[in-house]
Amino acid sequence: MQSKPSIKDIAKRANVSIGTVDRVLHNRGQVSEATREKVQKVIEELNYEPNIIARSLASKQDFNIGILLPRSSSKNDYWYYPAVGIQKAAAEHQYVGLNLVEAYYDLNLVESFQDKISLLSEKDLDGVITAPIYKNELEDYINQLENSNIKYSLLDSDLEDSQRSFFVGQDPVQSGRVAAQLIDFTLQKDSPDILTLHFNPVTQGIPTINLREDGFSEYFNHADTEVKVSSHLILYTSKEELNSKLDQIFTDVQNLKAIFVPDSKSYLVAEYLENKTAKDVVLAGFDLLEENATYLRKGVIDFIINQQPITQGYQALNQLINSLIQKKEKIPSQNIPIDIITSENIKYYDGLD
Amino acid sequence: MQSKPSIKDIAKRANVSIGTVDRVLHNRGQVSEATREKVQKVIEELNYEPNIIARSLASKQDFNIGILLPRSSSKNDYWYYPAVGIQKAAAEHQYVGLNLVEAYYDLNLVESFQDKISLLSEKDLDGVITAPIYKNELEDYINQLENSNIKYSLLDSDLEDSQRSFFVGQDPVQSGRVAAQLIDFTLQKDSPDILTLHFNPVTQGIPTINLREDGFSEYFNHADTEVKVSSHLILYTSKEELNSKLDQIFTDVQNLKAIFVPDSKSYLVAEYLENKTAKDVVLAGFDLLEENATYLRKGVIDFIINQQPITQGYQALNQLINSLIQKKEKIPSQNIPIDIITSENIKYYDGLD
DNA sequence: CTGAAAGCGCTTACAG
């Protein structure tokens, strides 16, 4: 077995010192065009690839990475999970000298978000991980990052026109279609009613949830089945209010067969259904939060679509570090598969993601 | 930020040389009990953890790892995929000095399997990756490995009583249950007939497939629905024979609603169904082979359960290397999630695994 | 513009 060529090998072959080889490798100038070409030729001849192990050992580089995400300490909250993935990735990179500047904000307070941005602005960061929730407020900060040449990765949802080095998330329209298809599998040809119920306050304006609903409707517009889909946003301040609003909606529909919850709160509907006698309605939702998992196991929720939030956090940090170490501009964005979870296969997903 | 303690720090603090520290770290003797204890104490005080980056750079260790798996060069064959994962893991570990001794055998010839075992026996291996297909023939080799203290990892299915350092695979009984549940979602209460069709010659005696069928039956034994499940093994030597056998079986059932294929050959049934007029039967199978994917997209196959074969190969090699580098005896086995794939979510699975 | 040296945190002979 021919061992891989090292920087020494190519220095010898090109009749230069390893310092010079290093200069052309990282094209940091200070090299005459003639020797640059000579060295470059040898690099290609020998098909040299740097030993990243040695690289990271030698270059005691320190990375400061800001984490700008919603705070959560509850496993019944979506944003708990990306942070877990980030911690996991951080643990694996302890030897590159990683320093996380954690700026977790209150999802319900735009002021909290802005505070955290100010906080991060003062730090000398090499990169930032965030999610476009407060889009307008984020935009300014992103411009700032781009002007300072600070790399950033996005998770959950993308900003297409931005200069982010990496995006990881799920296709929301398609995930809505998947939910529709699963429900469609269970339907008979009797003009069923379907409800779409969501609970996330509009003020947050998370587009993901609307896009899921678009996908859901789109599917049934082209399906064989003749279904009636009606959509409701339910805002409430007490359990009583929630229940009475649900009561109202349920009495309005004739032939209710299925409920689609495009946000992560399907456990609210499950809780309501469990207390009713008629549970023979199909319920599909998103995210394997603790309570959703519980109702899925019980069979009250039939389908949960998971978006691997831990993996999203993990990949976001991992790829950001890669792009920092290897000085790559952009890394192709990663689509998270649309995992379908039922009471029978939850066992090998839960805890994993 | 306090930087992590190095071997030098603990040497200094314990008043010994770094050589001695290294000796107690890897307890390779040659150290008086007194100094061993002294060093050990400092290690614990400083909460020392070795820098694995530096470790792998310094210890130019070379690993020879045998790969004993069925040969395949077709994407329409299950065993094509684990090999892809193994190559992927190998590529990532190019700097630890990895040398794969690839012994891919003919799945249909036990002699070929035995030949490859002889071939591997002659090599000086550090580890082996294999799958228990020819169990009896494998047993002898495994004993041999255990006697020579050569580590091995298993994928696909496990040998519970063995000394394997790692296993990665899917729970076959549960995956059969998942297939049953998916079909159950589509059924109405009219005493439907369900067929289980499999195509893998019994002589290979792969237990996985039988266990999937067990799970499938088990589910319906306890389900509300009153279903009749009948199981058929179909062996054929020509397309004509296959078709006529299927014709026969199909005329025997009254109220056929669904077909379950517990092996990876559901495309055979799909091909048959596509040429029939009545396609309104639900078809569920395993593995995202190329032809299965095609029929899934067309809607002839409704559900495919994927077992992430690329990931299985990747993990098997990855973890074997970890156990070799870190000299761990055993690594907890890993259950592959039971991925449910439909025409709507295949897009983000295909190619990925 | 170029080279020689020191060092990253380990491991591995070698000497005593």
Added chain:
DNA sequence: CTGAAAGCGCTTACAG
């Protein structure tokens, strides 16, 4: 039983 030195493949000042 213990220590000092060389080296893994790079990077990073420093000198010229």
